[in-house]
Amino acid sequence: xxxxxxxxxxxxxxxxxxxxxxxxxxxxxxxxxxxxxxxxxxxxxxxxxxxxxxxxxxxxxxxxxxxxxxxxxxxxxxxxxxxxxxxxxxxxxxxxxxxxxxxxxxxxxxxxxxxxxxxxxxxxxxxxxxxxxxxxxxxxxxxxxxxxxxxxxxxxxxxxxxxxxxxxxxxxxxxxxxxxxxxxxxxxxxxxxxxxxxxxxxxxxxxxxxxxxxxxxxxxxxxxxxxxxxxxxxxxxxxxxxxxxxxxxxxxxxxxxxxxxxxxxxxxxxxxxxxxxxxxxxxxxxxxxxxxxxxxxxxxxxxxxxxxxxxxxxxxxxxxxxxxxxxxxxxxxxx
Amino acid sequence: xxxxxxxxxxxxxxxxxxxxxxxxxxxxxxxxxxxxxxxxxxxxxxxxxxxxxxxxxxxxxxxxxxxxxxxxxxxxxxxxxxxxxxxxxxxxxxxxxxxxxxxxxxxxxxxxxxxxxxxxxxxxxxxxxxxxxxxxxxxxxxxxxxxxxxxxxxxxxxxxxxxxxxxxxxxxxxxxxxxxxxxxxxxxx
Numbered sequence: 001x002x003x004x005x006x007x008x009x010x011x012x013x014x015x016x017x018x019x020x021x022x023x024x025x026x027x028x029x030x031x032x033x034x035x036x037x038x039x040x041x042x043x044x045x046x047x048x049x050x051x052x053x054x055x056x057x058x059x060x061x062x063x064x065x066x067x068x069x070x071x072x073x074x075x076x077x078x079x080x081x082x083x084x085x086x087x088x089x090x091x092x093x094x095x096x097x098x099x100x101x102x103x104x105x106x107x108x109x110x111x112x113x114x115x116x117x118x119x120x121x122x123x124x125x126x127x128x129x130x131x132x133x134x135x136x137x138x139x140x141x142x143x144x145x146x147x148x149x150x151x152x153x154x155x156x157x158x159x160x161x162x163x164x165x166x167x168x169x170x171x172x173x174x175x176x177x178x179x180x181x182x183x184x185x186x187x188x189x190x191x192x193x194x195x196x197x198x199x200x201x202x203x204x205x206x207x208x209x210x211x212x213x214x215x216x217x218x219x220x221x222x223x224x225x226x227x228x229x230x231x232x233x234x235x236x237x238x239x240x241x242x243x244x245x246x247x248x249x250x251x252x253x254x255x256x257x258x259x260x261x262x263x264x265x266x267x268x269x270x271x272x273x274x275x276x277x278x279x280x281x282x283x284x285x286x287x288x289x290x291x292x293x294x295x296x297x298x299x300x301x302x303x304x305x306x307x308x309x310x311x312x313x314x315x316x317x318x319x320x321x322x323x324x325x326x327x328x329x330x331x332x333x334x335x
Numbered sequence: 336x337x338x339x340x341x342x343x344x345x346x347x348x349x350x351x352x353x354x355x356x357x358x359x360x361x362x363x364x365x366x367x368x369x370x371x372x373x374x375x376x377x378x379x380x381x382x383x384x385x386x387x388x389x390x391x392x393x394x395x396x397x398x399x400x401x402x403x404x405x406x407x408x409x410x411x412x413x414x415x416x417x418x419x420x421x422x423x424x425x426x427x428x429x430x431x432x433x434x435x436x437x438x439x440x441x442x443x444x445x446x447x448x449x450x451x452x453x454x455x456x457x458x459x460x461x462x463x464x465x466x467x468x469x470x471x472x473x474x475x476x477x478x479x480x481x482x483x484x485x486x487x488x489x490x491x492x493x494x495x496x497x498x499x500x501x502x503x504x505x506x507x508x509x510x511x512x513x514x515x516x517x518x519x520x521x522x523x524x
Contacts, residue, residue, distance in 0.1 A: 091379030144468035
């Protein structure tokens with residue numbers, strides 16, 4: 001007895017064709033795409049990156065507030081023998097210790113505020129792009145105004161999706177692996193073996209969670225914007241879809257990544273090759289003045305690159321939105 | 336019949352320039368006073384005080400300045416001196432949430448692609464920038480005050496220039512540069 005296979009919910013070629021038609025006609029989507037690409041976050045995954053905290057971490061690298069200039073120069077990585085270290089020693093000679101504490105508080109506050117508005121902007125541009133692609137797929141005109149108005153009521157849900165799942169996974173992983181590491185390092189040998197095995201199982205479980213979180217975060221914002229679901233419900237039903245459509249999603253994500261690589265990396269590599277050839281050609285006779293005529297080209301290049309990244313981001317968002325419309329309501333219901 | 340019309344790019348640019356000059360004035364004042372230091376430790380202390388008392392707080396203050404003034408008075412000082420008002424699409428006041436969004440996320444959005452969102456005012460029929468479209472706001476010219484705006488811009492620009500120039504002068508011809516050079520000369524080769 002031949003088992004009938006259900007037809008695939010989408011064909012990548014047809015998705016790409018329709019997405020390209022939409023992107024060509026609606027340049028507003030390029031702007032949202034460029035805004036997302038410009039803040040360095042992928043629309044399809046959480047924007048709450050540990051990178052956001054790197055600057056903040058550097059400030060708090062030291063355990064105690066430095067109390068003398070010599071200690072301060074070591075704290076800031078400069079040796080007292082260097083000119084920079086000597087000048088720094090002089091400049092910080094009169095600064096009381098509590099100033100550093102106040103500075104830390106202020107930097108913390110500034111970073112916090114910037115992080116908040118960064119997350120808000122990321123949520124709004126993601127929502128705007130999804131709204132825009134949905135409106136375009138329905139044959140309606142896409143404007144910044146309409147996309148923005150469609151996103152505003154769901155901002156809280158979009159922000160929740162950006163922060164909470166990643167925080168929970170990150171927090172849970174840190175706690176779990178922290179305990180495992182402690183026991184493995186300090187515990188008796190039988191416990192070390194057991195917890196070592198648990199660590200392996202935990203690592204596999206973490207990989208599973210991260211992969212499905214990544215895939216769930218593709219559908220969840222679409223469920224929020226298109227189906228107007230609250231954030232938690234959107235995330236859990238997206239997880240159901242991700243479990244059932246895992247391989248189809250993986251293939252689409254892989255094709256999108258390859259496309260992204262070709263579109264973005266090939267021009268960059270070509271430019272790199274040109275520069276390398278130019279440098280090798282000059283070698284010992286290299287004169288920086290030669291670069292001067294090329295300087296005006298740099299902002300044009302950056303603009304072009306940002307625009308290209310924006311178009312690519314918008315294209316990929318449109319592909320996923322079209323894919324979502326094919327499976328809407330099919331896999332996220334409880335049977 | 337309303338006498339207001341949407342403000343064009345030049346007027347909005349004038350308003351922004353006035354705001355920048357006003358917000359930059361405390362920075363140039365601090366620079367001037369720090370440049371009067373007679374020793375490197377005094378200079379370092381002054382720099383630190385500038386960071387603590389003005390530079391870092393100004394990042395929050397500029398956001399409060401633009402959001403609260405726009406919400407309460409329909410515009411920042413730059414817009415007020417140029418005779419411009421920010422309203423919603425019906426001519427009423429923007430809500431506080433939309434105003435804050437406009438002045439923060441909205442402005443950031445307009446900065447995408449090298450400030451193309453601000454330049455879009457030139458071609459837009461309603462003279463809306465991208466941040467205006469995002470929240471549904473309009474910038475209307477309510478009084479023809481641009482000559483006053485120009486004078487205020489010139490005054491603040493001159494003040495900023497004087498303080499910075501004097502600061503550079505103090506630094507170049509005062510004791511500080513000599514002390515920097517002394518420290519560098521005293522180092523072993």
